[in-house]
Amino acid sequence: MSDVRDVLVVSPHPDDDVIGCGGSIAKHVANGARVTVVIVIGRERSAHDDAVSDAEFDAETEQAAKALGVHRCVRLEEPSRDFALTRRVHLALVRVLREVRPQVVYAPHDNDDDVEHRMVHQLTTEALWMAQSAFFQEAGAEPMPAPDLVLGYEVWAPLARFQYAEDIGAHIDTKVEAMRAYRSQLRHAAWDEGIRGLAAYRGAVTAGSGHAEVFQVLGLRARGGHG
Numbered sequence: 001m002s003d004v005r006d007v008l009v010v011s012p013h014p015d016d017d018v019i020g021c022g023g024s025i026a027k028h029v030a031n032g033a034r035v036t037v038v039i040v041i042g043r044e045r046s047a048h049d050d051a052v053s054d055a056e057f058d059a060e061t062e063q064a065a066k067a068l069g070v071h072r073c074v075r076l077e078e079p080s081r082d083f084a085l086t087r088r089v090h091l092a093l094v095r096v097l098r099e100v101r102p103q104v105v106y107a108p109h110d111n112d113d114d115v116e117h118r119m120v121h122q123l124t125t126e127a128l129w130m131a132q133s134a135f136f137q138e139a140g141a142e143p144m145p146a147p148d149l150v151l152g153y154e155v156w157a158p159l160a161r162f163q164y165a166e167d168i169g170a171h172i173d174t175k176v177e178a179m180r181a182y183r184s185q186l187r188h189a190a191w192d193e194g195i196r197g198l199a200a201y202r203g204a205v206t207a208g209s210g211h212a213e214v215f216q217v218l219g220l221r222a223r224g225g226h227g
Helices: 016-030 054-068 087-100 115-132 172-181 191-207
Strands: 006-011 034-041 072-078 104-108 149-153 164-167 212-220
Touching (some): 006 016, 016 034, 016 054, 016 104, 016 149, 016 164, 016 191, 016 212, 034 087, 054 072, 054 172, 072 087, 115 149, 164 191
Parallel strands (some): 006 034, 006 104
Antiparallel strands (some): 149 212
16 A cells, blocks of 8 residues: 555544554555544543543644654544434535545444444445535535545454454554553553554464554455446
């Protein structure tokens, strides 16, 4: 994927993009692509991080994006646990898709254990066809072309079966650095250790060693095709 120009990552919550495809994001950036991340749902406070202000949490998100080299981060700030698949949120994502016109799109895989992750998977799938249609002109009049590749990443539920693996050996330290930017979330669990361990396991399974991220292929367009 070294010739990809624009990438869009749809993340249910802050840090899901880092956990699911942070190494691939860093690799795209290293290859010259512009990566846009859409964070759909806003922060949900917990007893572990209630003392962290919203400004401090926003700074963590910005630091993580900077570590990965993200070009643009869009926050839709949908309510946690009251999240609904409304026309408004669909159009918000369609608008970004039509602006970015990505060749590669990342979203949660379709069977993640978190219900909001599954809802964002559905949101992304529906917004993709909406963005390619001649309708919904209030979200930008020019339909986008179909992306070359749409991939589903793993967060809460590791994929039992996957169709695509990306070698992130050169970028695993960047991924871990980005995760460590979310200091408030590391109070919940050692996510920095978890993502390194999972990437090592995926590297061993797919290539015998190293580090990798694996994905469900949700959409694939042959280069030079028409849809």
